[in-house]
Amino acid sequence: xxxxxxxxxxxxxxxxxxxxxxxxxxxxxxxxxxxxxxxxxxxxxxxxxxxxxxxxxxxxxxxxxxxxxxxxxxxxxxxxxxxxxxxxxxxxxxxxxxxxxxxxxxxxxxxxxxxxxxxxxxxxxxxxxxxxxxxxxxxxxxxxxxxxxxxxxxxxxxxxxxxxxxxxxxxxxxxxxxxxxxxxxxxxxxxxxxxxxxxxxxxxxxxxxxxxxxxxxxxxxxxxxxxxxxxxxxxxxxxxxxxxxxxxxxxxxxxxxxxxxxxxxxxxxxxxxxxxxxxxxxxxxxxxxxxxx
Amino acid sequence: xxxxxxxxxxxxxxxxxxxxxxxxxxxxxxxxxxxxxxxxxxxxxxxxxxxxxxxxxxxxxxxxxxxxxxxxxxxxxxxxxxxxxxxxxxxxxxxxxxxxxxxxxxxxxxxxxxxxxxxxxxxxxxxxxxxxxxxxxxxxxxxxxxxxxxxxxxxxxxxxxxxxxxxxxxxxxxxxxxxxxxxxxxxxxxxxxxxxxxxxxxxxxxxxxxxxxxxxxxxxxxxxxxxxxxxxxxxxxxxxxxxxxxxxxxxxxxxxxxxxxxxxxxxxxxxxxxxxxxxxxxxxxxxxxxxxx
Numbered sequence: 001x002x003x004x005x006x007x008x009x010x011x012x013x014x015x016x017x018x019x020x021x022x023x024x025x026x027x028x029x030x031x032x033x034x035x036x037x038x039x040x041x042x043x044x045x046x047x048x049x050x051x052x053x054x055x056x057x058x059x060x061x062x063x064x065x066x067x068x069x070x071x072x073x074x075x076x077x078x079x080x081x082x083x084x085x086x087x088x089x090x091x092x093x094x095x096x097x098x099x100x101x102x103x104x105x106x107x108x109x110x111x112x113x114x115x116x117x118x119x120x121x122x123x124x125x126x127x128x129x130x131x132x133x134x135x136x137x138x139x140x141x142x143x144x145x146x147x148x149x150x151x152x153x154x155x156x157x158x159x160x161x162x163x164x165x166x167x168x169x170x171x172x173x174x175x176x177x178x179x180x181x182x183x184x185x186x187x188x189x190x191x192x193x194x195x196x197x198x199x200x201x202x203x204x205x206x207x208x209x210x211x212x213x214x215x216x217x218x219x220x221x222x223x224x225x226x227x228x229x230x231x232x233x234x235x236x237x238x239x240x241x242x243x244x245x246x247x248x249x250x251x252x253x254x255x256x257x258x259x260x261x262x263x264x265x266x267x268x269x270x271x272x273x274x275x276x277x278x279x280x281x282x283x284x285x286x287x288x289x290x291x292x293x
Numbered sequence: 294x295x296x297x298x299x300x301x302x303x304x305x306x307x308x309x310x311x312x313x314x315x316x317x318x319x320x321x322x323x324x325x326x327x328x329x330x331x332x333x334x335x336x337x338x339x340x341x342x343x344x345x346x347x348x349x350x351x352x353x354x355x356x357x358x359x360x361x362x363x364x365x366x367x368x369x370x371x372x373x374x375x376x377x378x379x380x381x382x383x384x385x386x387x388x389x390x391x392x393x394x395x396x397x398x399x400x401x402x403x404x405x406x407x408x409x410x411x412x413x414x415x416x417x418x419x420x421x422x423x424x425x426x427x428x429x430x431x432x433x434x435x436x437x438x439x440x441x442x443x444x445x446x447x448x449x450x451x452x453x454x455x456x457x458x459x460x461x462x463x464x465x466x467x468x469x470x471x472x473x474x475x476x477x478x479x480x481x482x483x484x485x486x487x488x489x490x491x492x493x494x495x496x497x498x499x500x501x502x503x504x505x506x507x508x509x510x511x512x513x514x515x516x517x518x519x520x521x522x523x524x525x526x527x528x529x530x531x532x533x534x535x536x537x538x539x540x541x542x543x544x545x546x547x548x549x550x551x552x553x554x555x556x557x558x559x560x561x562x563x564x565x566x567x568x569x570x571x572x573x574x575x576x577x578x579x580x581x582x583x584x585x586x
Contacts, residue, residue: 141586176586178549179508207586208498208542208579211505215472249501256471256502286501293434293469293500 002254002261003039003224004247005169005200006032008275009060010041010075011244012232014053016279022056024278026063031274032229033070035267037247041094041226042072045081061088073133077108082122086129093126095119095160096135098173099153100142107137116156120163127164134160135169135202140185141176150185154192167198169226172213175206175243179216186220195221202226203245204233205284210245211253218259225250230272231284246285248272252292265292295547295554296332296517297540298462298493299325301568302353303334303368304537305525307346309572315349317571319356324567325522326363328560330540334366334387334519338374354381366426370401375415379422386419388412388453389428391466392446393435400430409449413456420457427453428462428495433478434469443478447485460491462519465506468499468536472509479513488514495519496538497526498577503538504546511552518543523565524577539578541565545585558585 009029013020029040042064043057057074064072066089074090076082077097085093097115098104104112126132139153157168170185182201189199201217201224203210214225226244233244248268251261272288302322306313322335335357336350350367357365359382367383369375370390378386390408391397397405419425432446450461463478475494482492494510494517496503507518519537526537541561544554565581 143586174586175583178546180550205501206579206583207545208504208539209546211501212508212546215505215508246501252500253471253502253505257473286499290468290499293436293467 001223002218002259004037004251004261004263005039005041005073005224005226006037006229006247007041007202007226007244008032008229008232008247010044010054011226012228012230014044014051015233016053018280019053020278022059022063025056025060028229028271028275028278029060029064031267031271033065033067035271036261036263038069038262039071040073042074043088043090044075045084046075046077058084058088061090075135076122076126079118079122082126086126090130092131092133094133094135094169095123095126095165096137097156098137098142099156100138100145100148102144103138103142103173106144112152112156116159120159123160123163123165131167132165133167133169133200134165135171136160137171137173139170140172140181141174143174143176150188153185154188157189157193161193167200167224169200169202169224171202171226172204175204175209177203177213178209179212182213182216183220186217186222190221198224200224200226205231205243205245210243211250214245214250215253229268230275230288232275232279243284246272246287248287249285252287294516295511295552297330297544297554297556298332298334298366298517298519299330299522299540300334300495300519300537301325301522301525301540303337303347304519305521305523307337307344308526309346311573312346313571315352315356318349318353321522321564321568321571322353322357324560324564326358326360328564329554329556331362331555332364332366334368336365336381336383337368338377339368339370340373351377351381354383368428369415369419372411372415375419379419383423385424385426387426387428387462388416388419388458389430390449391430391435392449393431393438393441395437396431396435396466399437405445405449409452413452416453416456416458424460425458426460426462426493427458428464429453430464430466432463433465433474434467436467436469443481446478447481450482450486454486460493460517462493462495462517464495464519465497468497468502470496470506471502472505475506475509476513479510479515483514491517493517493519498524498536498538503536504543507538507543508546522561522578523568523581525568525572536577539565539580541580542578545580
């Protein structure tokens with residue numbers, strides 16, 4: 001059984017040039033739930049001036065359906081983000097740092113060590129009332145530094161886990177991962193933290209390797225994957241980091257492989273088509289164009 | 294070591310709406326060779342009225358550089374195609390049939406059995422002077438029939454091998470394959486014909502699974518893959534069957550995995566960009582846009 005963390009409403013939308021209405025965001029989340037999605041990265045508690053698209057995080061969380069079987073996560077990048085998140089109904093905090101100093105300086109104006117120092121306190125405090133997952137960006141490479149030492153990624157994960165994270169997601173922020181690397185990194189995490197560690201993988205399809213990397217992660221034992229409906233997505237701080245792995249394309253792969261995802265593929269394709277109409281631009285998803293085989 | 298069979302000049306170009314000049318085709322082939330490509334499906338000896346884009350097959354073969362280290366293949370779908378091919382310098386014949394009656398009726402106006410009957414004679418005759426590979430289309434599914442029984446695909450392969458083919462390529466004509474199926478089909482072929490069978494795989498990226506399927510094939514022991522520079526490609530008889538696996542995106546994956554392809558990635562990306570300019574339309578390749586990581 002695959003657990004999909006749908007990041008369309010957050011990582012997907014945050015890069016959209018046109019401001020998306022709160023109503024559209026809530027409708028998207030409802031459609032995703034109707035299609036069987038149960039974990040949704042719904043909002044980001046980021047500086048509204050930096051990412052205006054996420055400014056209505058509190059309002060979105062007020063309007064989405066509260067259901068025991070749906071887990072809403074909100075992105076937290078700082079103490080101020082935590083304080084906002086704690087005043088909402090998000091079930092889970094996704095506390096994020098990248099693992100490359102060059103990238104983090106550009107993205108968050110601080111080194112990785114500085115980020116970890118602040119964020120471990122954020123995690124400790126957040127974990128008192130919400131679940132917390134640590135999200136480690138540039139875990140498979142940095143566009144400015146190239147290779148990011150695996151030891152560094154493991155160290156950040158260790159600090160986050162000690163602070164109270166119950167899950168770690170490794171994010172390939174700019175689409176640099178390859179399947180062999182995915183297998184090696186996952187094996188190292190399993191060796192370091194045990195196979196019982198709840199490990200998620202977050203890939204972008206920047207270089208066409210999104211589904212190949214998902215496959216490699218699945219073969220290595222990972223069952224939690226981030227993806228984005230319609231393949232919406234990108235990172236406003238990373239040029240060319242467009243294209244999260246597309247949810248319905250990933251579900252189509254797993255369905256072909258007889259691996260359960262708990263979702264309704266037809267419903268996802270219809271949601272992607274609705275989203276494409278709403279965004280008024282072509283999305284990257286392939287299945288919505290080719291049709292279910 | 295991966296052997297790439299570059300199909301851009303044939304499967305890639307044949308679907309281009311604008312007629313491509315012989316000069317451009319020959320320049321493309323030269324660029325591919327300069328980038329380390331050594332097996333090229335260069336031409337198709339198909340009815341000129343059906344596929345005008347391939348009408349200059351003889352002329353292309355007259356103008357490409359003759360090199361001992363480069364193998365040129367020409368597609369043959371019938372006796373008349375064979376006769377044309379035998380009058381050229383192609384080194385190898387790619388004799389093609391699909392393995393689904395519905396698809397073959399639409400594509401070649403005959404059943405699979407009728408095609409095999411004619412083509413085994415074509416193979417026997419061709420094998421007297423050229424190498425012959427059998428290419429089995431719809432091997433992973435048919436858009437009209439759905440599943441194509443594996444026994445049927447194995448039977449066609451057996452007939453082709455008995456007639457003198459030294460290689461078999463399984464083609465996913467409309468992008469229906471998934472990684473588990475690829476592993477199962479390859480395992481069945483290895484069991485039936487032995488691991489020494491030279492087996493190639495030809496995928497389309499129709500549903501985004503091209504590289505995931507290549508990965509699965511590689512893991513199953515296959516080292517020969519068809520791909521198309523820039524992701525050019527499609528099948529004029531199969532609507533929505535656009536997008537061969539992109540050569541440079543595939544090479545990028547294998548390079549990341551430390552698997553040798555004998556090619557120069559930078560050269561391939563430059564060739565893809567040149568081709569995109571020549572075609573005057575955006576191609577599907579991802580790496581040419583994202584850049585080499």
